[in-house]
Amino acid sequence: GYLDEQFIQLEDLQDEANPNFVEEVVKLFYTDSARLLRKIDLALDDRPFDFEKLDDVMHQFMGSSSSIGAKRVQRKCTEFQEYSKDGNFEGCTRTFQEVKHEYATLKKKLENYFQLAKVAR
Amino acid sequence: MNLGMKPSSFTTSSNSWKSTDVVLDQFPVGLRVLVVDDDPTCLRILEKMLRNCLYEVDLISEIGIFCSLVFEILSFVSFTKCNRAEIALRLLRDNRNGYDVVISDVHMPDMDGFKLLEHIGLEMDLPVIMMSADDSKDVVMKGVTHGACDYLIKPVRMEALKNIWQHVVRKKKHEWKEKEYQQSGGSVEEGERQQQKQPSEDVDYSSSANEGNWKNSKKRKDEEDESEDRDDTSSLKKPRVVWSVELHQQFVTAVNQLGIDKAVPKKILELMNVPGLTRENVASHLQKYRLYLRRLSGVSPHQNGFMGPTDAATFGPISSINGFDLQALAASGQLPPQSLATIQAAALGGGRGATTSKSSSPIPPLVVDQRNIFSFENHPRQQNIINGGKQVNLLHGIPTNMDSKQLVNLHQSAAQSFTNNMSQSNNSLLAHMVQPHPRTHILNNEINGTHVSVVHGTAYNNSVSNPSTATVDFSSRSQSTELPVNNSFAHVSSNSGMSNLTSKLQEEVNSGTRGGFVPNYDVFNDLNQNQNRGAHDWGGLQSSVGSSNIQQRLGGVSSSVLVRPNGFSTNQKSGPLNSSSLTTDNSLSRIKTEKLPDMGFQNGLYHEQFGQEDLMSALLKQQEGMGPVENEFGFDGGYHLDNLPV
Numbered sequence: 001g002y003l004d005e006q007f008i009q010l011e012d013l014q015d016e017a018n019p020n021f022v023e024e025v026v027k028l029f030y031t032d033s034a035r036l037l038r039k040i041d042l043a044l045d046d047r048p049f050d051f052e053k054l055d056d057v058m059h060q061f062m063g064s065s066s067s068i069g070a071k072r073v074q075r076k077c078t079e080f081q082e083y084s085k086d087g088n089f090e091g092c093t094r095t096f097q098e099v100k101h102e103y104a105t106l107k108k109k110l111e112n113y114f115q116l117a118k119v120a121r
Numbered sequence: 122m123n124l125g126m127k128p129s130s131f132t133t134s135s136n137s138w139k140s141t142d143v144v145l146d147q148f149p150v151g152l153r154v155l156v157v158d159d160d161p162t163c164l165r166i167l168e169k170m171l172r173n174c175l176y177e178v179d180l181i182s183e184i185g186i187f188c189s190l191v192f193e194i195l196s197f198v199s200f201t202k203c204n205r206a207e208i209a210l211r212l213l214r215d216n217r218n219g220y221d222v223v224i225s226d227v228h229m230p231d232m233d234g235f236k237l238l239e240h241i242g243l244e245m246d247l248p249v250i251m252m253s254a255d256d257s258k259d260v261v262m263k264g265v266t267h268g269a270c271d272y273l274i275k276p277v278r279m280e281a282l283k284n285i286w287q288h289v290v291r292k293k294k295h296e297w298k299e300k301e302y303q304q305s306g307g308s309v310e311e312g313e314r315q316q317q318k319q320p321s322e323d324v325d326y327s328s329s330a331n332e333g334n335w336k337n338s339k340k341r342k343d344e345e346d347e348s349e350d351r352d353d354t355s356s357l358k359k360p361r362v363v364w365s366v367e368l369h370q371q372f373v374t375a376v377n378q379l380g381i382d383k384a385v386p387k388k389i390l391e392l393m394n395v396p397g398l399t400r401e402n403v404a405s406h407l408q409k410y411r412l413y414l415r416r417l418s419g420v421s422p423h424q425n426g427f428m429g430p431t432d433a434a435t436f437g438p439i440s441s442i443n444g445f446d447l448q449a450l451a452a453s454g455q456l457p458p459q460s461l462a463t464i465q466a467a468a469l470g471g472g473r474g475a476t477t478s479k480s481s482s483p484i485p486p487l488v489v490d491q492r493n494i495f496s497f498e499n500h501p502r503q504q505n506i507i508n509g510g511k512q513v514n515l516l517h518g519i520p521t522n523m524d525s526k527q528l529v530n531l532h533q534s535a536a537q538s539f540t541n542n543m544s545q546s547n548n549s550l551l552a553h554m555v556q557p558h559p560r561t562h563i564l565n566n567e568i569n570g571t572h573v574s575v576v577h578g579t580a581y582n583n584s585v586s587n588p589s590t591a592t593v594d595f596s597s598r599s600q601s602t603e604l605p606v607n608n609s610f611a612h613v614s615s616n617s618g619m620s621n622l623t624s625k626l627q628e629e630v631n632s633g634t635r636g637g638f639v640p641n642y643d644v645f646n647d648l649n650q651n652q653n654r655g656a657h658d659w660g661g662l663q664s665s666v667g668s669s670n671i672q673q674r675l676g677g678v679s680s681s682v683l684v685r686p687n688g689f690s691t692n693q694k695s696g697p698l699n700s701s702s703l704t705t706d707n708s709l710s711r712i713k714t715e716k717l718p719d720m721g722f723q724n725g726l727y728h729e730q731f732g733q734e735d736l737m738s739a740l741l742k743q744q745e746g747m748g749p750v751e752n753e754f755g756f757d758g759g760y761h762l763d764n765l766p767v
Contacts, residue, residue: 025166059255063253068162
């Protein structure tokens with residue numbers, strides 16, 4: 001599963017008044033996370049390597065993804081944080097690629113999901 | 122993003138809110154929430170969740186009884202130019218009564234969530250809820266010690282939000298109670314006035330009981346504050362009477378004139394002729410004073426020997442600093458006088474029970490005592506007023522080696538010059554000792570954002586979780602006072618700029634702003650609590666209670682002062698936090714047990730100074746339970762166990 005109960009909670013929040021609430025939130029998430037991911041990318045290219053900053057940004061990203069219930073992405077973020085705490089550059093870069101991968105997958109799946117939802121309505 | 126979305130606010134009318142009433146079994150209507158977070162996704166979700174609660178309430182509101190929930194959510198997006206957390210603070214400052222609760226993220230780029238927490242706690246008596254994706258225990262602990270009412274883990278669930286109103290209610294209720302106490306003597310009109318004012322502000326909704334009450338109590342507090350004949354620079358509501366040095370002098374003069382045996386509050390009040398001072402204020406202060414005197418007389422003379430020259434040296438700077446700090450603080454007006462009062466009270470009362478929120482750790486009473494003494498002796502009574510976060514910078518940087526010697530000195534000096542010459546050394550001693558207290562005290566105050574309301578004559582049974590009142594109830598002498606004091610302490614420490622009261626706790630609490638003075642109020646609280654159970658040993662243990670707690674909490678802090686009075690087993694009981702430190706402290710404290718009398722003295726001294734009944738009682742209580750409080754909190758200044766005057 002790519003999304004957990006949190007996502008269900010979001011869906012519960014959706015109602016007549018806000019029919020596209022979930023989609024709206026997810027869009028927000030995209031924007032914000034794109035920015036954060038870019039930041040991490042830059043930080044990874046930066047020398048000397050700033051683990052703390054990485055950890056910080058990743059923490060923010062993790063917070064966002066957990067808010068929408070992106071379980072797998074969140075797990076990868078935690079992994080990343082472990083590496084950054086250890087100061088393991090290799091681990092960080094590698095995990096980050098995985099994070100991005102999960103993120104991309106999630107995005108695609110969500111798009112499909114929303115399209116289906118629209119059709120269903 | 123949503124910048125300053127301001128939902129229509131439906132303030133409630135002035136329904137009087139009885140503390141026992143719970144208006145809704147769901148979200149209380151009219152709850153105004155301010156959410157601070159740099160993550161727009163999270164903000165949006167929170168907003169929706171909160172509004173959803175509103176929605177539910179709205180249905181009920183059709184009956185016309187309840188107000189809708191109002192909340193403002195500020196989205197702090199990274200590309201905003203200004204300081205987002207600053208925006209939040211500004212908003213809060215501009216709308217003193219505009220919000221009921223604040224939910225803030227821990228990690229924010231422009232300002233540390235804890236700092237914001239402290240500011241809010243210090244300046245406004247609002248319950249603050251922290252949240253973060255980070256659920257590590259130490260971070261949560263930090264939140265608690267900084268005075269957060271609650272800590273939510275992201276992703277935030279709906280159920281969690283449904284419960285935040287409890288914190289508001291609890292706080293208000295506490296404040297309400299304190300206000301009642303305070304006003305029972307006579308500022309009733311103020312309260313009434315406020316009540317009347319209340320409706321004018323409200324929009325045409327009938328208020329829920331809660332809402333009305335909150336407003337009323339808030340108003341009342343504000344009124345009270347204004348009526349205080351003190352230099353309150355901040356306009357925060359402070360129901361406490363701040364016993365400044367001058368005021369205390371007046372008090373003592375009056376008492377001496379009447380004769381200590383014949384001194385009754387009514388006559389004292391008349392003699393003092395201070396506008397705005399109620400008989401109750403005087404009564405509680407008198408009680409504390411009496412205790413103080415008793416302690417003085419009960420203190421063994423051997424204490425005198427302890428004070429070494431070093432103390433004087435240290436104290437000198439301390440006192441000056443204190444005075445300076447206090448004034449500065451007062452000037453800054455950030456620290457609500459109540460914090461100051463709280464601190465003092467805490468100092469007096471040994472920081473007992475002044476825990477405003479569960480988060481605030483009990484500030485060692487010692488600290489407060491010191492503070493009290495200090496402030497007492499130092500004429501710049503501004504201490505009480507300590508406004509702004511710098512309150513407790515009194516002893517900032519001064520290595521307060523509050524060891525028994527100092528305590529002894531303090532005690533003795535205090536004894537000699539309780540009302541009059543506070544010799545420099547005394548001051549310094551006091552100041553020295555006070556350092557930890559005020560810090561913590563302030564912390565508590567600030568953290569908890571609660572007032573240190575002087576609960577006159579009430580048995581101060583503040584549970585630690587009582588966030589709102591860092592009231593030290595001296596008169597009650599109950600052990601519960603710990604809590605209030607602690608709360609206040611927590612507040613204190615949370616105030617940025619709090620002076621570095623030695624203890625590590627302080628540091629922890631003060632997110633690093635302070636010089637690490639933050640005494641472990643938590644510890645203290647626990648300690649006190651434990652101790653209170655046992656020992657009300659007025660004879661002199663009193664002071665130690667506070668400090669020992671603090672020290673214990675400090676854990677690694679060189680809180681050597683855990684002086685456990687002989688026969689007191691309270692130290693042992695100190696909170697789980699410091700079980701290890703406790704042991705060390707205990708041993709240390711044993712050495713210092715003798716010094717206890719100092720503490721007791723100090724506590725008494727503090728009492729005098731801080732007219733806050735609550736604090737005093739708390740402090741006293743603590744003292745009873747604890748041995749001399751040698752606050753060797755992990756001061757930045759280098760408080761170390763070494764200070765133990767063995």
